[in-house]
Amino acid sequence: MTNPDEWVERFPGLSRLEGPIKGLLLDRSSIISAPEGMSIFGPGNSPENMLFLLDGTVRVQQVSETGHEIVLYRIHAGQSCVLTTACLLAFEDYSAEGITETPVRAAAVPRAVFDDLIAQSKSFRDFVFAAFSKRITDLFLMIDEVAFQRLDVRLAHKLIELSANQNVIITTHQKLSVELGTAREVISRQLQEFQRRGWIVQSRGRVALIDRPHLEQLADHNA
Amino acid sequence: MTNPDEWVERFPGLSRLEGPIKGLLLDRSSIISAPEGMSIFGPGNSPENMLFLLDGTVRVQQVSETGHEIVLYRIHAGQSCVLTTACLLAFEDYSAEGITETPVRAAAVPRAVFDDLIAQSKSFRDFVFAAFSKRITDLFLMIDEVAFQRLDVRLAHKLIELSANQNVIITTHQKLSVELGTAREVISRQLQEFQRRGWIVQSRGRVALIDRPHLEQLADHNA
DNA sequence: CACCACTTGGTGACAATGTCACCGACGCGC
DNA sequence: GCGCGTCGGTGACATTGTCACCAAGTGGTG
Numbered sequence: 001m002t003n004p005d006e007w008v009e010r011f012p013g014l015s016r017l018e019g020p021i022k023g024l025l026l027d028r029s030s031i032i033s034a035p036e037g038m039s040i041f042g043p044g045n046s047p048e049n050m051l052f053l054l055d056g057t058v059r060v061q062q063v064s065e066t067g068h069e070i071v072l073y074r075i076h077a078g079q080s081c082v083l084t085t086a087c088l089l090a091f092e093d094y095s096a097e098g099i100t101e102t103p104v105r106a107a108a109v110p111r112a113v114f115d116d117l118i119a120q121s122k123s124f125r126d127f128v129f130a131a132f133s134k135r136i137t138d139l140f141l142m143i144d145e146v147a148f149q150r151l152d153v154r155l156a157h158k159l160i161e162l163s164a165n166q167n168v169i170i171t172t173h174q175k176l177s178v179e180l181g182t183a184r185e186v187i188s189r190q191l192q193e194f195q196r197r198g199w200i201v202q203s204r205g206r207v208a209l210i211d212r213p214h215l216e217q218l219a220d221h222n223a
Numbered sequence: 224m225t226n227p228d229e230w231v232e233r234f235p236g237l238s239r240l241e242g243p244i245k246g247l248l249l250d251r252s253s254i255i256s257a258p259e260g261m262s263i264f265g266p267g268n269s270p271e272n273m274l275f276l277l278d279g280t281v282r283v284q285q286v287s288e289t290g291h292e293i294v295l296y297r298i299h300a301g302q303s304c305v306l307t308t309a310c311l312l313a314f315e316d317y318s319a320e321g322i323t324e325t326p327v328r329a330a331a332v333p334r335a336v337f338d339d340l341i342a343q344s345k346s347f348r349d350f351v352f353a354a355f356s357k358r359i360t361d362l363f364l365m366i367d368e369v370a371f372q373r374l375d376v377r378l379a380h381k382l383i384e385l386s387a388n389q390n391v392i393i394t395t396h397q398k399l400s401v402e403l404g405t406a407r408e409v410i411s412r413q414l415q416e417f418q419r420r421g422w423i424v425q426s427r428g429r430v431a432l433i434d435r436p437h438l439e440q441l442a443d444h445n446a
Numbered sequence: 447c448a449c450c451a452c453t454t455g456g457t458g459a460c461a462a463t464g465t466c467a468c469c470g471a472c473g474c475g476c
Numbered sequence: 477g478c479g480c481g482t483c484g485g486t487g488a489c490a491t492t493g494t495c496a497c498c499a500a501g502t503g504g505t506g
C-alpha cells in the first residue's frame with residue numbers, strides 16, 4: 001500500500017495521503033503514455049480522466065478569434081491537469097489546448113474515482129485546492145505581466161526560464177512570440193538588440209546565452 | 224430545513240443541495256454586511272470565512288509592482304468568493320484585493336464547515352468546482368483580450384457592460400483606465416473619438432451612451 | 447466672496463509595440 | 477541542380493504607452 005516504487009510516492013502533494021486513499025488511487029488509475037507534440041486535450045477533445053503527470057511537460061496554449069496564439073502555462077512532472085480538465089468538462093467550447101512538449105507518462109484517474117477521493121480525503125482536497133489556487137494566482141501574475149511589463153523584460157525573463165541551466169535554447173523567433181503573445185518581428189528586433197549588447201548570440205533556430213547576469217538583471221527589473 | 228425564505232434558496236447553484244446539507248450551511252453560517260467602498264480581502268487581510276454574496280457586488284483588482292492597477296473580475300449576488308479566499312489562504316503574499324462596489328450582504332461560512340460540506344455533498348462539490356472552472360476560463364479570456372484586442376473594441380465593450388440598461392455611466396476616465404489596465408490619457412483620446420463620431424456624450428465624471436448600436440457593433444468586432 | 451487643494455480631463459512630443467508587405471537566406475526533398 | 481516551405485530581416489506606418497504640463501471644475505475654509 002505504501003510501496004515506495006508506486007507513482008504516488010513521487011508526487012510531492014500526494015505522498016502524504018492516507019494509506020487506504022493511496023490504495024484507491026493506485027488501484028483505480030492506469031498509466032498512459034503519449035509521444036511529443038501530441039494534443040492531449042483541446043476543443044473537441046475532452047479527456048475522460050483526470051491526469052497526473054509522471055514524466056514530461058505539457059504546454060497549455062490558446063488561440064484567439066483573431067488568430068493570435070499565447071502560451072498560458074506549463075504542467076510539469078508532479079503536477080496535475082485537474083483544473084484544465086475541469087474547465088473542459090464545465091465549458092465545452094473554450095479554446096485552450098494542451099500539447100505534450102516531451103514524451104509524457106501520466107496516471108489517469110476516472111472522474112468518479114476522483115470525486116470519491118475528494119469526498120473521502122482531506123489531504124486530497126488540500127492537494128486539489130492548492131493546485132487550483134496556484135493556477136489562479138499565476139494567471140493573475142500573467143495578466144499583470146501581459147498588461148504592464150515591458151517586452152524586453154519579459155523576453156529576458158522567458159529566455160532564462162527556457163534555458164534551464166543550459167546556455168543554448170533551441171527555438172525559433174516564431175515560437176518565442178507565441179510564448180509572450182506578441183509578433184515575430186518584435187521578437188526579432190529585441191533579440192537583435194540583445195545580441196548588439198553582447199548578451200546573446202543568435203543562429204538559425206538557436207539562441208545562445210552569453211551574458212546571463214545582464215539578462216537576469218533586466219528580467220528582475222520591476223519583477 | 225427548506226424554508227424558501229432562507230438565503231440558500233436564492234443561490235442558483237445551492238438551492239439543489241440535499242436537505243441536511245442546506246441545514247448545515249444555514250446553521251453554521253452568519254450573515255454579515257459591509258458598506259460601499261470597503262476592502263473585504265486583500266494583502267494583510269485574509270478573511271476567516273468563505274463568503275457567499277447575497278446582495279451587491281465586489282470588485283477584485285490588482286496593483287502591480289509598477290504601480291499600475293487592473294480590474295480582474297467582479298463577484299455578483301449569487302456567487303461566492305471561494306476561489307479568491309482560497310488563493311489568499313494558500314498564498315499570503317499575492318496582491319489582489321476585493322472591494323465592495325455597493326453595500327453588500329453575504330453569508331459567512333467558516334473554513335471547517337466549508338470543508339465538511341465539500342466532503343459530504345456532491346452537489347456542493349459541483350458548485351465549487353464549477354465556480355473555479357468558470358473563473359479560470361474567464362481569466363483565459365481576459366488574457367486573450369489584454370494581449371490581442373484593440374483598445375477601442377475593449378473600451379466599447381466595457382462601456383456597454385458598465386451601462387447595464389442605463390444610458391448614463393457615472394465614472395471617470397481614470398476608473399475606466401483601471402478597468403482596462405491602460406493609461407488615463409489613452410481612455411481620454413478614445414472617448415473623444417467616440418464622441419466625435421456621435422456615439423457618446425461626455426461630461427465631467429459621466430458618459431452618456433447615445434448610439435448604442437454602433438458601440439455594440441464595435442464591441443463585437445472579433446469578440 | 448477669496449483662497450486653496452484636489453480631482454478631472456486635455457494636449458503635444460515622444461517611445462514602445464503591433465501590423466503589414468516584402469525580401470533574402472537556409473534546409474530539405476525531388 | 478530545382479522548387480518549396482521555414483526562418484529571420486527590414487522599412488513604413490498605426491496604435492498604444494509615457495511624460496510633462498496645463499486648465500477647468502469641485503469642494504472646503506476663513
